[in-house]
Amino acid sequence: MATALASQLNTLDLASPLPLDSGKVLPNVRLAYETYGEMAADRGNVILIFHALTGDQFVAATHPITGKPGWWERMVGPGLPIDTSRYHVICANIIGGCMGSTGPADLAEDGAPYAMRFPVITIRDMVRAQVAMLDQLGIDRLHAVVGGSMGGMLALSFAANWPGRADRVLAIATTARHSAQNIAFHEVGRQAIMADPDWRGGDYYGGGGKGPEKGLSVARMAAHITYLSEAGLTEKFGRRLQDRDAKSFGFDADFQVESYLRHQGIAFTNRFDANSYLYITRAMDYFDLAEEAGGRLADAFAGASATRFCVISFDTDWLYPTAESRNIVHALNAVAAPVSFVELSAPFGHDSFLLDVPALDRVVKGFVG
């Protein structure tokens, strides 16, 4: 079992305001990031990991709020597939997030929280902020960028827009564009948050308000279904009852799957800001790498033909199914970029990239090691 690593908790204030895809500019951008392992003198051993929608920079360190292990402790550490005895690993909280990087809960220049005055950002904006961070850290070229789910979108955006900056790009369980169904699920979550009167148009910070916890909880529940496979849910819960021998003929959580979802929803509200959830899901829904390049995905990767790619999908992932990864691979093939592609078999659905899938460990180790 991996154990939490000692890590460096850092913040970095960008030297310049951050230009955004919307045309707006975000001033006073701070990034909170964790690092693991020593940076080589030539700075040539840096791996940048991008986290997923509800992830954060605590990749392999105990989470400061939940006290739980880092979200990728099984993958990142000494001797692990992303080997911190050889590589200097950096993971920054995305802008728009709520774990120390500038987001809607932070104070705008007028001294009041941004709330819904925070500008709508894109996946590329999130990457742009981290490229600026790399610039200030004096890191010109990365050994690899790595990301799963939304993190994979950032990795692809990094490769497409800053093609000279990474030797390797590893994109796991991800997509080059959000589908109508992806958008639909996110929209349900946003509407659940906005329907909660405690959301108050986003102005729930301070004043003792608790924020739209119920709405955020429902949003998390809906999203959680998409992270698991139907077969995985059946295997994990089936129709088993929760702490009872018979149905209650009431509205308690009779079934284990109900109890599980309620728990996931409530636990999430303790560590996540609802407005961040709105902004990040919006950024994901806006993501369409082909559109950015004029409509053809291959054109997005036109400058990246010298980058080595690895694309991994899971056969039970119905959120970003293998067909989405194939689209990416076809586009990379069209620009003759060197790309490895594998669909792994794992029972856990989309969440497979976070879970015990030994084949994933081997592929990651082989590609970044």
Place this chain on the structure above:
Amino acid sequence: MATALASQLNTLDLASPLPLDSGKVLPNVRLAYETYGEMAADRGNVILIFHALTGDQFVAATHPITGKPGWWERMVGPGLPIDTSRYHVICANIIGGCMGSTGPADLAEDGAPYAMRFPVITIRDMVRAQVAMLDQLGIDRLHAVVGGSMGGMLALSFAANWPGRADRVLAIATTARHSAQNIAFHEVGRQAIMADPDWRGGDYYGGGGKGPEKGLSVARMAAHITYLSEAGLTEKFGRRLQDRDAKSFGFDADFQVESYLRHQGIAFTNRFDANSYLYITRAMDYFDLAEEAGGRLADAFAGASATRFCVISFDTDWLYPTAESRNIVHALNAVAAPVSFVELSAPFGHDSFLLDVPALDRVVKGFVG
């Protein structure tokens, strides 16, 4: 194009209190039902149609609230697959519903609305009420029972529990038990309703309160995603924008799929009672025909070996996928019941049973005609 039929709007008060699977008894049960076509003198030409979760008795008549055509006008009418020039078609609003049959919005014996005092009911309870209705109408034996989605569950429950009462059973896009994923989606919807402060523990009737419209709307949005296929959503909406040329970089419904879902959610609140949604989804989640029979699905159909069955699934239905229909068919095979089974190809996902699928029309006509 089918047109709304003249229909008989009827209500019927059950002569006796209705015993429920919970052990409770529901007094003063009223059923609201529509009929189409003439009943033969020997009452041998009756087809009972069971409606789906959010359906109602207005199968082929204009809906009194929405003014829209009946939900199966393409299927039920003179010369149509369920031919009302030959058959007398009955469809009753289920108990627990909100279109005239006894449900949570109705008054309990103390003169106040049941609200959440309404007993939790099962699919079999819904059928039991309609069997009592048939008894009072003097209809001993049906030519056929027909249902899609939840209506299919009622049809299967009818066949299993009252095996001598129908010659033919047609179950479309349905399942013999709700899966963990099915339960999970319903639980999200229930939590969305219950999180709405306007739900007020279910006591929102009268007093000028509007009820949990926002929560019910979110519930409907989440459910709607499950009624459509991913490919169907992509074809229908893709990433197309709604009434604009570019993304707004805001939280309006930029995408058509967002606008569609919001509309579906809001429109639903005008015609459906939130407490009914809670009770009916609960009944569906409780549905497990095998469990009722001691754990083996075939045993549920032990008495139904003389009934003719037809089971239809759709290849793009991920709510009740074809595998669920196969389970039903295998169980029927095990008791040597005559059963036809077909998986139809249609792009519309679960909603295919309501939409323009000519192959469905042919199968229905062939089986009940």
